[in-house]
Amino acid sequence: MSTYKVELYIYDLSRGIASALSPMLLGKKIDGIWHTSIVVYGREYFFGSRGVESCNPGSTALGAPIRIETLGETEVTYSIFIDYLKGLSESSYSGDKYHLLRHNCNNFSDEVGRFLCGSGAPRHVLDLPEEVLNSTLNAGLLSLVHRLEDSARPLVEEERRGGPQSGVKERNSPDYERLNSQIEEARYASFVLEQRRKRIDGKLEKSERKREKKRKKILESGGILPPELRPEYARLKMADAETVNGQAQLTSDQAIALEEEQEKRDEEEKKKAREPPIVFKDCVDVKNEFDALVALIDGKLTPEEQRATEELQQYMIGEEGSWALSDGFLDFVGRLLNDDQFSADVRVKTFNILAAAALKDDVILVLHQDRKDHVLMNYAFEIDRLSIEEQESIALFMANMFENLSSSEWLLYISEWTYNNRQTSNIRVTTKVAVHSLLADSTVLRDRGTAIVHNLACKEVKTVVFDDVAVELTMALLQFFDSRPPEEQLFRGLKALARFVRVSAQEIPQLVRMIGPDPRSFAGTSARVDAVIEEMAPKLR
The missing domain is CATH 3.90.1720.30 (PPPDE domains)
Structure with a gap:
């Protein structure tokens, strides 16, 4: 990022x-x-x-x-x-x-x-x-x-x-506002281009440093191909390579090209091996949920809100892109979530539809609108005060947000704001929802809570999750394990704990030893559970 x-x-x-x-x-x-x-x-x-x-x-x-x-x-x-x-x-x-x-x-x-x-x-x-x-x-x-x-x-x-300001438009006039908007757009485009240029320059410099390091390594080895690359060399069959004492000898550029190709393949293999997120793609019948929502709010909307309803239909049912949603779309969502005129069913239907939207690869453009008023996250922050049905819809939304990299990173933003006289942030709200769901009595919530914790822990990059909230999540997991959950949920929880143990090699293992239960007490549940326990066992001794 x-x-x-x-x-x-x-x-x-x-x-x-x-x-x-x-x-x-x-x-x-x-x-x-x-x-x-x-x-x-x-x-x-x-x-x-x-x-x-x-x-x-x-x-x-x-x-x-x-x-x-x-x-x-x-x-x-x-x-x-x-x-x-x-x-x-x-x-x-x-x-x-x-x-x-x-x-x-x-x-x-x-x-x-x-x-x-x-x-x-x-x-x-x-x-x-x-x-x-x-x-x-x-x-x-x-x-x-x-x-x-x-x-x-x-x-x-x-x-x-x-000199005078004869060429300056009058402030607050339509022409001035239009001109100012165009200037900001031009500045933004220039900024993006500059950032891209810097990134490209940085990559080129890094690549050249790596190539130079490889050239030096090749020269020091006399051009002899390393054993790990010889199978790849045989596949490529470089015609102009020489053989010295039965060993393949390449020019430095050939060896570098060969090594870079191998690195690319290694990276692709890592991506294939990356832990896929646990999401719920078949939990929501979008058309039925939308029709039910419309029936509940019919006759209670302003003309602008009615247009927002039509935009939502285009996005979720008409398969249009997020461009179909106007800039004020989340104002409409905010009213559905916060106006006492609407029942809890309205809020459930709204978040169920948003949970389906979370699976779309352009949902991040909708989420960007929430940085001003924090409509979605403020509502989710109150999860412990809402009905079970509302809690389940929030947890579904959170779990599905991990389908795409951009939306999952949005959940981890650390920028804070004040809500009800308390400082919070996206990562704090996400953690609260995960912990609350994990420890709930509802089997549906527990299932979705384990998915959220699993997805949080299995993020590929080392983020603030592991540095700041791993302890809170671990304590919730240990309490969750005391309930002897089903194998699927147990596996998800142990996978998350294994990741926390790996990243925080001192604090988390010590916490597990102090509080318990010992993950090894679940040995024999299933082969995959045993594999996860075996992975973290050396660090829990």
């Missing part, structure tokens, strides 16, 4: 004046009147009385920042970030919501930074407005800083040359 650096640009609006005059005016020294912005994906983003704006890094009228702090790395893609930013600019960070003391550029930087990488603006920056501006000089300072804040905006080309 690609990552991008997230930086905080810190400016002094007073340009040093605050540091010099604050002892006399305030009776204490402050270092500056801070303005901050977030720099990521090659752009600088900030909030002011005009709303959310962006520019090339360091190209506002404030000039260069006095300090740049690296907040971290983000896995959030550019397109998801732009959707998120658009949501902020249309809601809590529109221009009319700006307030110098209570809702300013620093609050924006803090919130966006935490969304991207879990780290926001420093405390001393966030506390400065209350500390300084709530003084006896409040009115005068407010007026001064308002004027200073006005300079924290992008410079158009005419201003940089000292």
Whole structure:
């Protein structure tokens, strides 16, 4: 998964004046009147009385920042970030919501930074407005800083040359909005091309380093073909290879080409051997579920929501792509899930249909819409407060999300948000659903819970799953094993535990020994269960 650096640009609006005059005016020294912005994906983003704006890094009228702090790395893609930013600019960070003391550029930087990488603006920056501006000089300072804040905006080309803005469209006009949208699209296309170019350059450099290393190895060996490649050499029958003392001798380029071809085949074999996810493809009759949903909500929808229903039908029954769903589709889903006017059956049908949609390879484009309001994950977060039928539909959705790499990675996002005064994230919600389902009384939930835990553990790459929540999942598995589950569920759980034991070679085995039961107590259940137990047994001693 690609990552991008997230930086905080810190400016002094007073340009040093605050540091010099604050002892006399305030009776204490402050270092500056801070303005901050977030720099990521090659752009600088900030909030002011005009709303959310962006520019090339360091190209506002404030000039260069006095300090740049690296907040971290983000896995959030550019397109998801732009959707998120658009949501902020249309809601809590529109221009009319700006307030110098209570809702300013620093609050924006803090919130966006935490969304991207879990780290926001420093405390001393966030506390400065209350500390300084709530003084006896409040009115005068407010007026001064308002004027200073006005300079924290992008410079158009005419201003940089000292000329008029005759060519600039009026803000908030349709022409301006259209032009701004086109500019952002062009920037996005340029950004994507640049990222692809960097990735290609990086791969080429890596490939060349590997080839050079192989050339050196071939030269040191005198060009003698290694034993492991001789069968492949016989298959390829390179006509111009020489034989020295009965051994195949190749040029360095021939040997490198041969080795690279073998590496490709090895990689393909690894992919074939990769553990397939456990999903439930035949649990939902989409047409029946859709017809039942329509009957339940008939006469209760706005015209926009009625159109969203038709879009859902095109996507799920008409076999259209996710392009059939409008940008506001998840607003419609959010109402179905959260409006008390609708029964629990509506929520069950909705999530059952989404569980079927999770099997589609373009479902990630729908999920991208959820980065603003977290409609799906906030609902799933409440799994322990919902009816059994709702819980089962959520667990089905989660398990099926592992069908595709992109949607499974979406479940593991670590960017946090606040819900009901609690910090959460996609990975935390996914873990909660897995644990709750695993330990439920419902046999259906337990079956789907073991599928989710199995799929989480068998992800090919080492992710935050193993680093952050493996202990929580292991404790749930051990409690689950106490119930002596059926062979299929036991096998899934032991497969997950074996992966956790392999990745966390100290903490997880120690936890198993302390809590139990010992996985070896299940020996004899089946041949495949015995194989998994044998795999992890040496690390449990």
